[in-house]
Amino acid sequence: MSGADVNLVLRSTRVVTPEGIRPAAVAVAGGSIDAVLPYDAGVPAGARLEDVGDDVVLPGLVDTHVHVNDPGRSEWEGFYTATRAAAAGGITTLLDMPLNSLPPTTTVENLRVKQAVAAPKAHVDTGFWGGAVPTNVGDLRPLYEAGVFGFKCFLSPSGVEEFPELDQEQLAGAMAEITGFGGLLIVHAEDPGHLAGAPQRPGPAYADFLASRPRAAENAAIEGLIAQAKRLDARVHVLHLSSGDALPLIAAARREGVRVSVESCPHFLTLTAEEVPDGATEFKCCPPIREAANQDALWAGLADGTIDCVVSDHSPCTTDLKTSDFASAWGGISSLQLGLPAMWSEARRRGHTLEDIARWMSAAPAELAGLRRKGAIEAGRDADFAVLAPEAVFTVDPAELFHRNQVTAYAGRTLHGVVRSTWLRGVRIAADGVLTEPTGHLLERDR
Numbered sequence: 001m002s003g004a005d006v007n008l009v010l011r012s013t014r015v016v017t018p019e020g021i022r023p024a025a026v027a028v029a030g031g032s033i034d035a036v037l038p039y040d041a042g043v044p045a046g047a048r049l050e051d052v053g054d055d056v057v058l059p060g061l062v063d064t065h066v067h068v069n070d071p072g073r074s075e076w077e078g079f080y081t082a083t084r085a086a087a088a089g090g091i092t093t094l095l096d097m098p099l100n101s102l103p104p105t106t107t108v109e110n111l112r113v114k115q116a117v118a119a120p121k122a123h124v125d126t127g128f129w130g131g132a133v134p135t136n137v138g139d140l141r142p143l144y145e146a147g148v149f150g151f152k153c154f155l156s157p158s159g160v161e162e163f164p165e166l167d168q169e170q171l172a173g174a175m176a177e178i179t180g181f182g183g184l185l186i187v188h189a190e191d192p193g194h195l196a197g198a199p200q201r202p203g204p205a206y207a208d209f210l211a212s213r214p215r216a217a218e219n220a221a222i223e224g225l226i227a228q229a230k231r232l233d234a235r236v237h238v239l240h241l242s243s244g245d246a247l248p249l250i251a252a253a254r255r256e257g258v259r260v261s262v263e264s265c266p267h268f269l270t271l272t273a274e275e276v277p278d279g280a281t282e283f284k285c286c287p288p289i290r291e292a293a294n295q296d297a298l299w300a301g302l303a304d305g306t307i308d309c310v311v312s313d314h315s316p317c318t319t320d321l322k323t324s325d326f327a328s329a330w331g332g333i334s335s336l337q338l339g340l341p342a343m344w345s346e347a348r349r350r351g352h353t354l355e356d357i358a359r360w361m362s363a364a365p366a367e368l369a370g371l372r373r374k375g376a377i378e379a380g381r382d383a384d385f386a387v388l389a390p391e392a393v394f395t396v397d398p399a400e401l402f403h404r405n406q407v408t409a410y411a412g413r414t415l416h417g418v419v420r421s422t423w424l425r426g427v428r429i430a431a432d433g434v435l436t437e438p439t440g441h442l443l444e445r446d447r
Helices: 079-088 108-118 137-145 168-180 192-197 206-212 215-232 244-255 266-270 292-303 339-349 354-369
Strands: 008-017 020-029 032-037 048-051 056-059 061-066 091-096 125-128 151-154 185-188 235-238 259-264 385-395 414-424 427-431
Touching (some): 056 354, 079 414, 091 414, 244 259, 259 292, 266 339, 339 414
Parallel strands (some): 008 056, 151 185
Antiparallel strands (some): 056 385
């Protein structure tokens, strides 16, 4: 420990480190973790001691799937409100998706517009994905060189006309270009043919909506994606997996050396189709929340490592777009502030630990994006922490959420795990629901 440079020591009887949960004192200098010391280590002269008792110190969560919608649709969300919600929920780093904002992040010019809007508003560190659409193959390398973390595409309609999907030929072209410079392609994988062939019955019945987005659409799209990735030796990532049927395909591809990773989301892992009331479109997302048996398969995939990480896919909208008709309502779950307690509530019930939570929600998404300073409590990393009271319970009140439109599928649910405070580079940015002014940095891919 460099001693004189240390300005903060954060101490707890339960610190989640790569070596396990243990009593420790985390020494912070210059916004970085200087050392992880024994619990009773002396505090250097001039350093402040923050003892959080038996609350658990986790590495700050990393959420690589957030739709901030700013600029252009900032009435749906915005960098100020989204990052406040993230900070309140223990998230210290997020990556913004390239669509639902106007302009979408499909050119360097558009990226610069988004960065300029985000810079004064970000409560947490914020980076950006680029978009791969039919007309911008020539923009992919410049975007990558400008610092985006990779590229998102859709294989079926995205829901917004300014971000069209790729057909199979266009997918191959984008994948080849991105592979050529060593980039990552992240994919919304639902097959348009299967979706077109599924029954489309508008109305409030959740069963009808579920039938319109069958697991077969995900499975077929993932199978095709794997085949393309294998042919091109591409690195690809499957977004928001909801179909447990696809897990054997992914596991088999990995055994064959295909570079494919996969995420799922708290709503697929904690909510089930059987509990969605008709007309309750706050539960609508694409792909959809599926049945309890399918959820069990997803948890098995998490447990055996087939699913790499858990991220929010926070995709908010204004309240009026959540009509009672599942066919026409906007699809998206607002969950930035609640992902950690939602996941911990279900994980603890299934026998998982906070070490698992830290791996799924911090270390693995940081690794996916190449964020080498994030994702773990160890020397040399950014001093980003989430302090959690894991035994405490609370009931979700939408009025207490910080995202712009206080609609959530978790309303009224009692959850385990209260985020006591959140720390960004050694500075407390949230404490018991009180937020500081924005101090987040804009992040670019390490080059």
